[in-house]
Amino acid sequence: MRIVPPKQRLFASAIGVLAAFILENWVALAMAWGAVLLLLCIAGLLGRYLRFAVAVLVPLAVMLALTWGLVTQAPPGAPLGSDREGGIVFAAVVVLRVAVAAGILQLCLLSLPSRLLPGMLRGWGLRGEYFVAALGAYAVVPEIALRMDQVVTAYRARGLLPSGRWAAICRLPRLLRPLFVWSIRAAVQRADLWQQRALLLRAERLAAGTSEWSTARGILAISAALLFLVSAIAVRCKVFTW
Amino acid sequence: MPLDTSAPDPSAILREGHPLVAVDGPNFSGRTEFLKTFCARLREGHIYVGPEVYNALSGLTSTVRQEIELHYGDPLLPLHISGAVRELGLDSLLDQHPGTISGGEQACLSVLCGLALLPKGIAIDCGLEQLDQVRLSQMLDLLGRNGPPDGALVVDNRLHEWPIPVPAVPISALRRGPLPRPPAKPIELGSLGSIMGCMAPSIRIDNLCAGYRRRPNILRQLSLSLKPGIYSLSGPNGAGKSTLAKVLSGVLRPTAGAASINGKVAKLWREPGRLVVFGLQNPDVSLFEITVLDELRAGAGTGPAAERRVAGLARAFGLTEILTANPLSLPFPIRKRVSLAATLACPAPWYFLDEPALGADRETTATLAELIKEVAAAGHGVIAVSHSHFFHASLAGIPLRMHEGRIQEELGCRQ
Amino acid sequence: MQPEQRPDPASEETFRANSKLATLALIPSAVAFNVAVGLTVHVVKAPVYLDCIGVIATVLMAGWRAGLLVGVLSFAISAAIGNPQVIFFTGTPIAITFYTYLLGKRGAFRTMPRTIVTGIGMGLLAGVISAPVAAKLFGGVTSAGSSIVTSFFLATGKSLLQSVALSGTVCEPIDKVAQCLIAVWLVRSVPPDLLARFRGGVLQQNLPGLDRDENSPA
Numbered sequence: 055m056r057i058v059p060p061k062q063r064l065f066a067s068a069i070g071v072l073a074a075f076i077l078e079n080w081v082a083l084a085m086a087w088g089a090v091l092l093l094l095c096i097a098g099l100l101g102r103y104l105r106f107a108v109a110v111l112v113p114l115a116v117m118l119a120l121t122w123g124l125v126t127q128a129p130p131g132a133p134l135g136s137d138r139e140g141g142i143v144f145a146a147v148v149v150l151r152v153a154v155a156a157g158i159l160q161l162c163l164l165s166l167p168s169r170l171l172p173g174m175l176r177g178w179g180l181r182g183e184y185f186v187a188a189l190g191a192y193a194v195v196p197e198i199a200l201r202m203d204q205v206v207t208a209y210r211a212r213g214l215l216p217s218g219r220w221a222a223i224c225r226l227p228r229l230l231r232p233l234f235v236w237s238i239r240a241a242v243q244r245a246d247l248w249q250q251r252a253l254l255l256r257a258e259r260l261a262a263g264t265s266e267w268s269t270a271r272g273i274l275a276i277s278a279a280l281l282f283l284v285s286a287i288a289v290r291c292k293v294f295t296w
Numbered sequence: 297m298p299l300d301t302s303a304p305d306p307s308a309i310l311r312e313g314h315p316l317v318a319v320d321g322p323n324f325s326g327r328t329e330f331l332k333t334f335c336a337r338l339r340e341g342h343i344y345v346g347p348e349v350y351n352a353l354s355g356l357t358s359t360v361r362q363e364i365e366l367h368y369g370d371p372l373l374p375l376h377i378s379g380a381v382r383e384l385g386l387d388s389l390l391d392q393h394p395g396t397i398s399g400g401e402q403a404c405l406s407v408l409c410g411l412a413l414l415p416k417g418i419a420i421d422c423g424l425e426q427l428d429q430v431r432l433s434q435m436l437d438l439l440g441r442n443g444p445p446d447g448a449l450v451v452d453n454r455l456h457e458w459p460i461p462v463p464a465v466p467i468s469a470l471r472r473g474p475l476p477r478p479p480a481k482p483i484e485l486g487s488l489g490s491i492m493g494c495m496a497p498s499i500r501i502d503n504l505c506a507g508y509r510r511r512p513n514i515l516r517q518l519s520l521s522l523k524p525g526i527y528s529l530s531g532p533n534g535a536g537k538s539t540l541a542k543v544l545s546g547v548l549r550p551t552a553g554a555a556s557i558n559g560k561v562a563k564l565w566r567e568p569g570r571l572v573v574f575g576l577q578n579p580d581v582s583l584f585e586i587t588v589l590d591e592l593r594a595g596a597g598t599g600p601a602a603e604r605r606v607a608g609l610a611r612a613f614g615l616t617e618i619l620t621a622n623p624l625s626l627p628f629p630i631r632k633r634v635s636l637a638a639t640l641a642c643p644a645p646w647y648f649l650d651e652p653a654l655g656a657d658r659e660t661t662a663t664l665a666e667l668i669k670e671v672a673a674a675g676h677g678v679i680a681v682s683h684s685h686f687f688h689a690s691l692a693g694i695p696l697r698m699h700e701g702r703i704q705e706e707l708g709c710r711q
Numbered sequence: 712m713q714p715e716q717r718p719d720p721a722s723e724e725t726f727r728a729n730s731k732l733a734t735l736a737l738i739p740s741a742v743a744f745n746v747a748v749g750l751t752v753h754v755v756k757a758p759v760y761l762d763c764i765g766v767i768a769t770v771l772m773a774g775w776r777a778g779l780l781v782g783v784l785s786f787a788i789s790a791a792i793g794n795p796q797v798i799f800f801t802g803t804p805i806a807i808t809f810y811t812y813l814l815g816k817r818g819a820f821r822t823m824p825r826t827i828v829t830g831i832g833m834g835l836l837a838g839v840i841s842a843p844v845a846a847k848l849f850g851g852v853t854s855a856g857s858s859i860v861t862s863f864f865l866a867t868g869k870s871l872l873q874s875v876a877l878s879g880t881v882c883e884p885i886d887k888v889a890q891c892l893i894a895v896w897l898v899r900s901v902p903p904d905l906l907a908r909f910r911g912g913v914l915q916q917n918l919p920g921l922d923r924d925e926n927s928p929a
Contacts, residue, residue, distance in 0.1 A: 075848060109753075110794050117858040118850050125862040130850075130871040148850035156795035163791040168358035183735055184780070186356065190739030191784045193358050195792065197350075197395025198743035201581060202751060208582040211545040212595050212642045213569025226761075227893050228584045230748060234768070234897040235624045235905075236580050237740035242908050243351035245729070245736040250344065251413055256366055257356050355739060586900060625902030 057166065060177025062272030067162035069279035073286040074154040080143055082289045083150035086282065090157035097165040103157055111153055118145035172261035185261070186254055194240075201236055205229050314463050315440040315447045318455050321467030322657040323629050324478045327451045330470055331419040334449060342446070343410040345403075347422035347628060347655065348580075352406035353394045360397065360405060361390040367412035376442045380408060383434045399426035399577070400533040400683075404435060417446035424452055425654060426577075428532045428683050433459045453657050457685050480630050481614035483663045485670065488640075491608035494675040496524040496645035497558040499544070499571070504553030506543050512551065514539040516701035524645075526672045526693030527679040535698040537681050538577075541648040544679075545574035575639030577650040577681075579631040580624070588626075588634050589619040595642035605641060612667060613637040629655040636664075646677040653687045665690035733908040734773045738780050741765040745785035750793065759886040762789070762797075766804050767811050767894035771820065771918075772901075774911030775812035782808050796853070799844050806840045807833060807887075815913035820895050830888030837887060838879025846875040857882045 058066070077083050094100045122141035126134055129144035166174055175188050209215050209229055216222055248254055319327050328347075335342035345352050357363040364381070365371055373381070381387050384404045389397050394405060403423045410418055418439075424432060436458065439448045455462065468475070499522040507514040514536045531537055542548035543555075546568035555562050557571065564571060573595075576582050585591040592609055596602040610616050613633050618626065623634045632655050639647060652668065653661040665687055672678045672693075680691055688695065697704040745765035752761050765785060770778035782804025790798035810833055814820075819829040845853050851871050852858040857878050864874035898906070899918060906914065 106794065110796065114849075114852060117852045121852055121858055121862045121865065122850065126865045134866070134868060145850060148848075148852075152796060152849065159790060159795040159798065169362060171358065186735060187738040187742075187780050188784060190356050190736070191742035191788055192791075194355050194395065194739045194743040195746050195788060196358075196393045197355075198740075198747045199750065200396050202747045204576060204578065204581040206751075207542065207547050207574075208576045209584065210547050210568040211542070211574035211576070212639065213567070213573065213644065214584075214594060214642075215568070226751070227896065229751070230764070230893065231586075231897060231900050232581050232583055232624065233747065234744060235901055237744045238737070238772075238901050238905050239348070239580070240351045240355070241736040241740040242733055242905050243346065243348060244355045244740075245733040245908070247352060247354065248736065249729070249732055251354075251367070251410070253354050253356065253366065256369065257354070259369055260357075260362065260366060355736070622900065622902065624900060625904075 056268035056271055057170065057266050058275045059267040059269065059272045060174040062276050063162055063166075063174070064178060066272075066275040066279040067158050069276070069283050070158040071155045073279070073283040074151050074158070076283070076286040076290050077151070078147055079289050080146045080150055082286070083147060083154060086154050087150055087157070090154050090161070093161055094157055097161060099160055099164055102164065103160055106156065106160070107153070111149060111156075114152065115145070115149045118148055121145070170266065172257070173267075176261035177267075186257060189257060189260075198233070198237065202229075202233055205233050315443045316436065316450060316462045317447065318450050318452065318462045318464040319467055319470065320455060320464040323453075323655075323660060324627070325467045325475050326471050327467050328421055330467060331421050331449060331451060335417075335419050342417040342419055342449075343413060343415040343444075344419045345406050345410055345421065345423045347425075349399055349403040349406055349423050349426065350395065352423065353402060353409070355395075358393060359391050360386060360394050363394045363405060363409060364390075364412070367409035369412075377408065377411070380434075380438045380442070383438075384408070384431060398533045400428060400431055403427060404431060407435065407439075411442070411444065415444045417444050417449065419449045421451045422453065422655060424450070425454055426533075426651075426683070429459065429685075430532060436460055453655065453661070454684050454686065456658065479627055480618055480633065481616060483614050483633075483660065483667060484612050485663065485666050487608055487612045488667060488670040489674050491605045492640070492671055492674040492676065494643075494645050496675055496677040497571075498523045499555065499557055499646065499677070500559075501543075501555045502553055504543060504550050504555070506539055506548055506550040506553075514701055515543065515550070517553070518702055520696075520703055522646075522677060522679070524672070524675060524677040526669065526691055527677075527696050528688040528691050528693035529679055529681045529696045529698060530683065530688065531698035531704075536701040537698055538650060539701075540698070541572075541574045541650060541679075541681075544572040544646070544648055545569055546571070547574065569642065570644065572646040572648055573639055573642045573644040574648045575636060575650060575652065577654060579628070579635035582635045582638070583623040583631060586622060587620050588615055588623050591623050591634055591638045592641045595638050597643070602643075605643070609637045609641055629660070632656070640671060644676075646679070647671065648679045648681075650681045651683070652680055653682060653684060658686065661687050662690045727910070730908060730910045734777050734911065737769060737773055737909065738777055738784070741769045741777075741781045742784045742788060745781065746789055746792070749789055753793075759889055761886070761890055761893070762786075763804055763807050763887075764890050764894045764897070766807055767891060768898050770808055770811040770912065771815060771894065771898050771914055772906060772912040773909040774913075775808050777911070778808040778811065779805060796849070799848055800841050802840050802844070803837050806836055810836055812913065815917055818916045820891065820913075820917040821919070823892070826891050826895055827888050830891035831884040833891065834882075834884025834887035835880050838881075838883040839876060841883075842872060842876040842879050845879075846872045851875045851878075 074086065091100065094103045119142060122129065122145045123138060127138040127141055128134055128136045129140040132140060171192060172189055175185055180188055206229060215225060319330055321327050332344060335344045353363060354366055357366055364373065386401065386405060389401060394402065403426055406423065407420060424435060427435060455464065501518065501520050504515050504518040505513065518540065529537055539548065543550050544564065546564040549565040555564050583591060585594055592606040596605045610619060615634060615637060623631060626634065636649065636652050639649065653664050656664060661684065668678055668680060668691060680693065682688060742765065745762060748764055749762045752759065763782065766778050766782040769781045783801055786797050786801045786804060814829055820826045845851055851861045851874060860878040860881050861874045864877050869877065
């Protein structure tokens with residue numbers, strides 16, 4: 055499998071996100087969103103993106119529509135109640151921008167197999183402690199998610215978690231205590247392990263050069279991002295109109 | 297810690313050709329300190345694998361494969377190591393996150409990775425207690441055949457159950473001075489009967505299926521009939537024992553099957569922790585309060601009966617002198633004891649206890665078994681999981697064995 | 712075999728080296744803790760963020776450098792695995808890191824009233840820092856609770872930026888006070904022998920009851 059190299063991946067994503075926020079035309083943004091959805095589908099990330107869309111984008115869209123379409127009934131800067139349609143269009147533009155930017159970010163960060171993460175971090179210029187911190191942070195998340203699940207299980211399995219939502223929220227700090235102390239204890243014990251086994255030096259070896267980076271794909275990614283940026287500027291400057 | 301230089305040197309025994317030497321002794325006798333001091337004395341050489349095996353992995357990798365590669369530096373492993381990976385069952389876990397595999401698998405992985413560093417010796421501190429007998433045999437075989445040149449020094453509370461005899465040096469012969477004072481009083485028997493009275497109902501489950509999103513078929517059409525009493529549940533790692541516990545305690549909703557209580561159909565997930573209270577294996581995820589006393593009170597509730605229960609459990613588990621201590625600052629065996637007492641503080645008819653004697657020495661294991669028998673004698677139902685034959689023999693419960701999501705031997709109730 | 716001499720465990724250099732390693736190992740743990748809390752808050756639908764508890768706790772234990780890394784990495788990873796929106800608000804944990812450290816040096820978390828006041832100030836700071844991002848990039852809407860307050864201010868004729876800033880100053884202090892209280896409470900729960908492994912923090916100024924031996928070997 056040939057993969058976009060780290061630096062090109064980062065630059066293309068940054069350019070793409072910038073372009074998304076330059077665009078103010080909802081039709082152009084919708085087209086960009088379609089392209090991003092296609093890329094997510096090719097990368098096998100569409101399911102994950104749609105879960106994000108349901109959890110975040112849909113509520114965001116509803117709140118924006120209510121705020122700008124119902125409460126102010128006008129876009130920012132216009133007198134209240136003067137342009138309901140404009141308010142809804144503004145809401146649509148914001149949601150689509152977030153949708154496009156989020157899709158690009160997920161493509162940048164999640165389309166990579168985990169075995170290539172060390173190489174990607176090194177490709178982004180992270181060295182030494184920063185490399186270890188970033189690598190460790192990503193690696194430990196699934197483990198702590200499991201611990202959190204175990205903590206909640208232990209609490210529920212003793213009949214201690216109440217059924218009401220607010221009562222459960224009030225118990226949240228208690229659930230955090232064993233998780234936090236475990237995190238600290240794990241950090242101290244792992245520090246000893248790293249020292250004993252000289253693992254930090256060995257971790258650098260995980261980032262050894264990979265033959266899976268593809269220069270051609272990198273060029274393609276940057277080119278596509280630049281094309282998107284130029285188009286966004288052109289649309290913004292009304293060179294093209296819908 | 298002060299070492300007795302006139303005492304038999306474990307490394308001398310190792311050099312005589314024994315690949316493994318044990319340091320034997322009760323809890324809090326200085327075994328861990330001895331292992332650490334011994335490792336530190338030999339600057340280049342000994343790897344120490346501690347009891348909390350989930351923290352004995354690097355925390356820098358996202359898969360088991362990466363963890364092995366991190367230590368070996370090469371995707372191509374030495375032949376004997378790739379063989380060991382297969383024998384220990386780690387080959388089916390290569391793409392899994394190392395932090396999410398079971399404790400026994402983490403112990404195997406940590407030792408295997410430690411061997412990659414070509415240490416002169418390896419010290420394993422209670423790390424092998426979470427292994428089932430099959431994996432334990434394989435690990436001991438690996439250490440015997442392909443261990444480090446100076447051998448392995450081990451501390452293990454289940455040493456006497458090992459499938460191969462291992463020369464042992466008592467800790468009392470290795471250190472000077474009196475043994476350190478244990479952090480808690482000894483367990484007191486005979487006091488639980490009066491505070492834990494119950495008439496536990498019978499539970500029956502038929503054709504139960506349960507699992508998780510990524511592993512949906514952990515329990516496969518499991519049928520089981522439980523009457524009040526003691527059940528000794530055993531089985532290899534990954535057999536589904538914890539999943540069964542979650543279903544019985546109502547934490548996990550089954551995907552198929554039915555449960556009944558005293559013959560009446562019941563939806564256990566509607567009220568988690570009411571009929572069956574589940575005490576998890578790892579005490580560090582089960583201690584929520586700032587003091588030991590609060591921990592006991594959290595489960596017991598309020599009122600004079602609850603206070604009597606708390607006082608009785610504190611006395612029975614030897615916790616009376618540490619009631620104001622932060623449970624998370626106590627040594628592992630005491631944390632386990634507090635967690636067990638807190639589980640029993642919850643006034644439920646049934647208890648599912650996962651490795652209640654983990655980290656306990658032989659004498660304490662036998663005493664804990666007697667304590668659990670008192671709980672059952674008071675009318676409760678108890679299902680106790682353990683890899684220790686000695687614990688099960690002490691408990692004298694009805695044996696149940698799980699394998700691949702089913703009960704292999706269901707012997708019913710002998711009462 | 713003659714046992715080799717081991718370095719004096721009580722030597723300052725050894726302790727400092729071990730402390731640095733412990734702090735480095737703390738960063739991933741604290742990041743993962745932050746992310747896990749954020750996910751749990753989302754599951755129980757609590758009307759707060761609680762996304763900087765790990766940052767505050769890290770600053771208290773190990774100083775601003777570690778706290779900064781925890782903050783930036785937490786938001787980066789939350790963006791990668793959960794909600795990519797949060798990456799645009801990375802300025803907030805950076806500001807919170809410096810705020811916590813500077814006020815922590817003056818004992819701002821020493822008592823509950825002081826912690827509450829510190830949390831209010833932190834909330835105002837977070838509201839001001841995040842307002843331009845929320846207004847310019849997200850139309851003033853970042854969560855259900857804050858959007859209701861923002862709508863209220865918009866309806867009174869205030870500009871978008873003003874409304875978001877005012878909404879932030881109303882909602883953020885509640886969240887940040889909760890985070891400060893929880894962070895201090897959590898740090899107090901950590902056994903002293905574990906806390907002693909970290910240096911560079913502001914524990915001495917804020918948790919005077921802790922019995923920490925600065926010279927204890929790791």
